[in-house]
Amino acid sequence: MPNFTLNGISVDVPEGTTVLQAAKTVGIEIPHYCYHPNLSIAGNCRMCLVEVEKFPKLQIACNTVVTEGMVVKSDTEKVRQAVTGVLELMLINHPVDCPICDQAGECGLQIYYMKYGLHKSRFAFEDKVHKKKVQDIGGQIVLDAERCILCSRCIRFLQEVTGTSELEFFRRGDHSEISIFPGRPLDNQYTGNLADICPVGALTSKDFRFKCRVWFLRGTRSICPGCANGCNVEAHFKEDIVYRLKPRRNDDVNRTWMCDPGRLEYKKANEARLLTPVVRENGGLKAEAWEAALSFAAFRLWETVEAHGAASVAVIASPAFSNEELYLARKLAEEVLRTPNVGFSPRSSGNGLSDDFLIKADKNPNTRGAQLLGISEEKFDDIVRKIEGGEVKALLVFGNELADFPGERTAELLSRVPFVAQVGTNEGAVSLAAHAVLPSASFVERGGTFTNHAGRVQRFWMGFPPRGNARGGIEILVGLANRLGAGWTFAGEASVFRAIARSEAPFAGMSYESLGELGQIAGGKG
C-alpha cells in the first residue's frame, strides 16, 4: 500500500494505482478525456497533466503509477495553465456547433471549458480544418468527425471490448480523423456504448438524436430488463416518458457497457402500454376503477375455488417481474388460493441472440430469482396441459405473452379458461384474451430486485410513479390477496424483501442496505 501526497493530502492506495485513480478516491478531480476505467491507457489527450516532485516536466496522471512517498500537485497555477492550454488547442479546430449538437449538456468540452477554459478564441474561424459531418457508420451510431477530439476511446473499445476494430484513425496531424474502413460499417452488438464513451458529440446515438435536450432529462438507477445478465443501467426520462438507457458501472456484471438490443428495452415502457384496468363482461370491454377491477377479479377467483376447488385455479408468474412480486404471487397461490398450480412462463428470445460477453439467451431479467423462490418452468408446462385438458377454470397471468407462443396459440389456450386475469405492462396476446386486465408498472415506475443469471440480486429504483392508471405489482397483489381475505400488511418493496430475507434460504441475511448499488450473490456464493 504505497502512501503519497496529493495537494497536501496524504493518501494510501493499493499497489499499481495511478495518480488519476487515486485522486478520484479522495474526491479530487483531475480533468481527462482519453482515460476510461475499463479501457487501456492511451495518454493522448494530455488533459490530466500534474506536477510530480522530482520530475521537471508535467506528467500525465492517467499513466503515472503512485510510488511510496511521491508528491503530486494538481492544483497549482502551472497545472491550471497547462490544462487551459490543452483545452484551447483542443478547441481550435472544433466546429463549436453546440446549438445543433446532441451532446450539448453532457459534453466533455463544454464541461471543462466552463471549469478550466473560459478563454477567448484566438484562432481564426476561416482557418479551421473541416471534416465530414453526419456519417451513418452503422449500428446505433452517427459520426461527426469534425467534433472528434481524437481521444481514441472508441477505437480502444472496439479493439479491447468487442474485438471487432471497425474504427481507426486516418490521416495525420490536424487532418487526423476517425472513420470506418470503406464498406465496413460497425458490426457488433455493442455499438451504443460508443456514444456513451465518446466525451464529445462526435459519436451520437441514432435512436436518441434530437429527441430531447439532455438537461430536461432526469435519471434513475435501474437494471436492464432485456436479458438474464442484468446489466446495471440508468434510465433517463422526461416526465413519464423514458428516452434512453445508459450503462451504469458494475465491474462484476457489465463493467461500463450494455448491448444494443438492451439499450432499446426502454421503448416498452413508452409504447403500447396498458394504462387502465379493464374488465371484459358479457362480451364487452369496460374501463374500470381499480377498486372495481380488483374486486371483480378477486370475486371470480374466489367463485372458481368455491365451485371447482383450488386445483381449478392456476397462477402463471413471469420472470420479467421482480423477486418481491414473484414472492407475493407464489404466496397468493400457495397460501391464499391454496392451489398447487403455480409456475413461470419463460419469454425466450425473439432474436435468439447470445454471446460470451453480456448477451444471454435467456431474455428474462429474473429467471434465476423465480427459480430461487421455488417457482418452476416445468410447472408452467403442467398448467398448459391442464388448460388444454379443460381442468383450469380461472387463471391469473403475469406478463404480456405466454412463453414464446404465437399469438393464436395463446388466444386458443386462454379461450379454454372461463376466467383470465392479467397483471401486465403492455398490450399483447394475453391482454387481448383477458377478462380482467390489471395494468402494472414498468421497470422505471417501481422499485424492486432482480436476480441475474449468476445469482446476483440487484436493486432497481423507481424513477417516476406508474404511468396513467397503472400500479405497482406489489400493490396489485396485496389488493387481490386482501380481497380474498389474506390480511397482508406489506407496504412497498422493502417490506416484501424483508419477508423474503426471513423466509427464503437463498436470500437469508440480505437487505436493501446490504445489496447497495451493486448487488449481492444469492446464497452467499456464486
Added chain:
Amino acid sequence: MELVLTTHFGNERYRFAETYEQLGGYGALRKALSMPKEEIVAEVRKANLRGRGGAGFPAGVKWGFLPKDLSRPRILVINADEGEPGTFKDRLIMTRGPHLLIEGIAITCYALEAHTCYVYIRGEFVREAEIVQEAIDEATAKGYLGKGILGTGFDLEVTVHLGAGAYICGEETSLINSLEGKRGWPRVKPPFPASVGAFGLPTIVNNVETIADIPWIVTHGGEKFASLGVEKDGGTRLICVSGPVKKPGVYELPVGTSLRSIIYEHAGGLRDGKALKAVIPGGSSTPVLRADEIDVGFDIESMQKIGTMAGSGGVIVIPEGTCMVRALSVLMNFYAHESCGQCTPCREGCGWLAKVLHRIENGQGRNGDVELILEVCDNMLGRTICPLADAAVMPAQSFIWKFREEFDGHLREKKCPYGNRF
C-alpha cells in the same frame, strides 16, 4: 586524424564482404566472441559512445536497462529511418560500409544476448535497403550471421524492414509499432522499450551510426574511442553539412570539432561570397544559432551549454538574404504534416503554428501573432507523448528569440521584406 568509420568509404568494393574482410573487417567480431559479454558492454561504456540518432543517450547505459533475467527473448532494432531534415549520414554507412553496421549488430547482439535484429530502413531508401540485404546475405553465407556464428553456439537472425515514409516512424516506439505492422504512433512511456518493446519483448533501439561504431570500439578499446572525442562524448561523428557551402556533404570529424571549422574549413565556407546568417546545427529540430554563435565545439555538452543540440549531426547553413519567417514557416509545414496526430498539443499546435507563420509571411499577420506563437509553443513544450512537439517548438522559439526583428518587420510592413509569398 583517426577515423572510425569512413577510412575506406572511397573504396567502391568496401561494401562487399571480401574487401571488407581483407581490410580487417570482422576481426572485431572474432575478438568479441572470445570476450565475456559484460566486458564488451563495459568497453562501450568506457567509450562514452553517445547515441547518434538525436537524443545522445549513452549507448552502454541504455543497454543496461534491459531486464536482468533472460526469460524473454531480447530484440535489437536498428533505426535507419534517417528522417531528420538535414541528416544524410546513415545512408552513407549503409551504402559504403554496410558490413560495419552488420558487424556492429553481430557484436551488440552477442553482448546483449539478443538473437533477433530488425533493421528498420526508411521507405524511400530502396537502394540502401538492397545493399544492406545483399551484405546480410553475404555475411550469413560466411557464417557471421545465422545459426552458430563463427562456430560458436550463438544464433542471430537479421531482418530488413522497410518503412512507409513517415518522419514519426523514426521515433523509437513509433518505429516499433510500425515494425509490428501497426499505425506508426509513438507509445506512451512507461513502459520503455527496454522492458516492453517490439512484440512485447525487451528491445534496444539504436541508430545506424551508433552501432557501426561498435566494431572499432571492440578492436581498439573503449578508452581509445573516448579519447578521440571530448570528456563525456567520445569518438568521431558523421557531420552532414547542407546549404550553400562550397563542399556540402558528410564529414567524419572528432566529436568536439568546432562548428566554425566544420563550416569554413571542412565544407569550404559559403558559396558565391555569401555571408553566414544562421546555422541549424543538429538537424531541423534543434534550436538555431546566429552567425556569431558558431565558435562552439560540436559535442553534446558544448551545444547544450549554448542552448542548442548536436542532434543527429545535420548542420544546415543559412546564408544572408534568407527570410527567417519563410524558413521557419517551411519547417513548421513539415512538422504539421508529420505530427502523428495523437496528442492534442502537437496535433493542433503544429498546424496552428504553421498557419500563423503562413499568414505572417504573406503579410496578413495580425497584431499579437508573434507573441501568440510563443504562447502556443509554451502550451506544447514538454506536454506530449514523444518529442516531436518539442522538435517543432525548439526551432520556432529560437527563430523568434534570435530573429524577432524579422517577424515584427513582416507585421509592420504587411509583407515579406524579401518579397516572398506562399
